[in-house]
Amino acid sequence: MTNDSPKEQNSIPTTKVQRSAKFVTTGIKIGGNYVKHYSKKLFNPQMDKSELNEDNAADIYESLSELKGSALKVAQMLSMDKNLLPQAYTDKFSQSQYNAPPLSGPLIVQTFKKYFGKTPDQIYDKFNVKSSNAASIGQVHQAELNGKKLAVKIQYPGVGDSISSDLKLVKPFAFRMLGMSEKELDVYMREVEERLLEETDYELEVRRSIEFSNACANLNNVVFPKYYPELSSKRIITMDWLEGQHLREFLSTNPSQELRNLIGQALWDFYNFQQHELRAVHADPHPGNFMITPDGKLGVIDFGCIKEMPADFYYPFFSLTSTNLFENRNETLKAFKQLDMIHENDTPQQIEFYFGMYKQMISLFAKPYINNKFDFSEASFFEELYGFGEKVAKMPEFKQARGVKHFIYVNRTNFGLYNILHELKAEVNTHTYKPHVLQEFVEAD
Amino acid sequence: MATIDSIQTAYIDFVLTEGKQPNSVYIFAKQNDITEDEFYTLFGSFDALEQSIWTGFATKTIEEIKAQEVWSQYNTREKGLSFFYSFFELLKGSRSFATYSLKSHPKGFTTPKVLTGLKSNFETFFEGLIYEGIESNEISDRKFFTERYKDALWIQFVFVLNFWMNDLSAGFEKTDEAIEKGVNVTFDLFQRSPIDNLLEYGKFLAKNSGIKEKMGL
Numbered sequence: 173m174t175n176d177s178p179k180e181q182n183s184i185p186t187t188k189v190q191r192s193a194k195f196v197t198t199g200i201k202i203g204g205n206y207v208k209h210y211s212k213k214l215f216n217p218q219m220d221k222s223e224l225n226e227d228n229a230a231d232i233y234e235s236l237s238e239l240k241g242s243a244l245k246v247a248q249m250l251s252m253d254k255n256l257l258p259q260a261y262t263d264k265f266s267q268s269q270y271n272a273p274p275l276s277g278p279l280i281v282q283t284f285k286k287y288f289g290k291t292p293d294q295i296y297d298k299f300n301v302k303s304s305n306a307a308s309i310g311q312v313h314q315a316e317l318n319g320k321k322l323a324v325k326i327q328y329p330g331v332g333d334s335i336s337s338d339l340k341l342v343k344p345f346a347f348r349m350l351g352m353s354e355k356e357l358d359v360y361m362r363e364v365e366e367r368l369l370e371e372t373d374y375e376l377e378v379r380r381s382i383e384f385s386n387a388c389a390n391l392n393n394v395v396f397p398k399y400y401p402e403l404s405s406k407r408i409i410t411m412d413w414l415e416g417q418h419l420r421e422f423l424s425t426n427p428s429q430e431l432r433n434l435i436g437q438a439l440w441d442f443y444n445f446q447q448h449e450l451r452a453v454h455a456d457p458h459p460g461n462f463m464i465t466p467d468g469k470l471g472v473i474d475f476g477c478i479k480e481m482p483a484d485f486y487y488p489f490f491s492l493t494s495t496n497l498f499e500n501r502n503e504t505l506k507a508f509k510q511l512d513m514i515h516e517n518d519t520p521q522q523i524e525f526y527f528g529m530y531k532q533m534i535s536l537f538a539k540p541y542i543n544n545k546f547d548f549s550e551a552s553f554f555e556e557l558y559g560f561g562e563k564v565a566k567m568p569e570f571k572q573a574r575g576v577k578h579f580i581y582v583n584r585t586n587f588g589l590y591n592i593l594h595e596l597k598a599e600v601n602t603h604t605y606k607p608h609v610l611q612e613f614v615e616a617d
Numbered sequence: 618m619a620t621i622d623s624i625q626t627a628y629i630d631f632v633l634t635e636g637k638q639p640n641s642v643y644i645f646a647k648q649n650d651i652t653e654d655e656f657y658t659l660f661g662s663f664d665a666l667e668q669s670i671w672t673g674f675a676t677k678t679i680e681e682i683k684a685q686e687v688w689s690q691y692n693t694r695e696k697g698l699s700f701f702y703s704f705f706e707l708l709k710g711s712r713s714f715a716t717y718s719l720k721s722h723p724k725g726f727t728t729p730k731v732l733t734g735l736k737s738n739f740e741t742f743f744e745g746l747i748y749e750g751i752e753s754n755e756i757s758d759r760k761f762f763t764e765r766y767k768d769a770l771w772i773q774f775v776f777v778l779n780f781w782m783n784d785l786s787a788g789f790e791k792t793d794e795a796i797e798k799g800v801n802v803t804f805d806l807f808q809r810s811p812i813d814n815l816l817e818y819g820k821f822l823a824k825n826s827g828i829k830e831k832m833g834l
Binding site for chain 1: 685687691694695699702791801
């Protein structure tokens, strides 16, 4: 959301062409699959549709990954969880968006008429029919009311349906690709589907945005736009237009170390306050969800994805990261078991192996917490992280799904945060909002 | 005094309550305190009356969209989309009647009789639009096909109408999707496309490479 965005607007038509081209090629491929199917069927009437569906799923999957749709999000997050975010994913991760063709002007008018009984012109003093940019599952328009600049987010129709059907479609394919069994994968898939579907509920998003921005109001250097529930509905959100730059633009202006630290600190506080005080966290640390305001504050603009952490996950996990629990092997084992990282029926060798690996993994993750200060510009930390991730990804032992479903979003959140801080090259005080821990956490339940 | 509107309203009320057309104009007129004469000055028959209701939907839609402030900023495609959206938004208020009317006139290969008036309004509107599009180079002018463009849109329209009748999604969101995707595809086909280039390339080759001679023709 930038005010000086002629560049962005100019870029829309090209991407529009590219996007529709992408859809057309997929359409042609799928059409081709049908032709193939029916010509085969001509000779073999008994043939069922399974081959056809497979062909289609493969093509759709291919195009979806290029289009970074909901399906890609799943594949990405699952592999992220297993691989601890190898370098190759980071780029995709930062741009992962639901890429749908932009809504036509008449459809926007229609959406307003449907939910408010009025056209945008009748609701706002000014409304720009050309969207200023794409949000994850919708697009953002600039509007004005009573002299206030507003951002109006409009959701693409049918996104909810397409998420569910996308997921159904890629499911069998993902099983094979990730080498997991259906039952193992299902738990994770459901978790992701749940979150993605929540993102499509704009009424929920407005409620949460207000809740979270109130709860976080006291944090230093973090600002939120004001939300207007009376101008929002199931498919439309109206909020204040935040002036400022996106992270990438901000970085290209060569900000001072001081300013970078300040923004980094605001980010760290924002996330850790939520994780440890609210036990529910903005789980989409996508750089596009943040703005740097002209007066040097962090603006947070999207509360579509919230992950709540239940106590039976929170205590074992953060007790491992933030205490010397590892010195007590029995308690550590108990924690690992509670987090489903070590299974009851594992052999002693397996226990030994996973114990060692997870200990290493969590120690790595916890590094920023150990001292009160951490310098995220340190490339060695990230190399170690990626290196470890790639090593793990190649291990057959990790072909199997382990760990409770909560890891998907908690990892995504924290590694996403680390990544942004790394891009910012910020040095951060990590003791501002500390995890609440239990030395013998298992008694907590 | 009976007006077109009042008779239409009374008729809609009757068919929706009874589930069928009145047995005779006499009965219908008597129930509504008008004379048969008054009825016949306005409509030739019940079918004609039903037809006029459908035509009314189209007229009203066109009036409405042209009155919108954004209308002048729309390109051809957006104007077309706007017609579709507004038509179905308007029809939502008379869904019961629309369903009754279309179901009671069995579908054949031709346009249902009740839609003939609407069709001619629709065609006039889109002919104008297509002409505008050709002027602005949004739509490519093709021999033989240009006159058929409006038919393609009409087929699209009938398709969306049937889709909408069977649409059970909340707020008929699926219909919105069908319109956005379907109408866009139709307009995509009207645009200059690789096929045009292919045909032209073919023509060029046929003229210049002496294919005919080589093939001994």
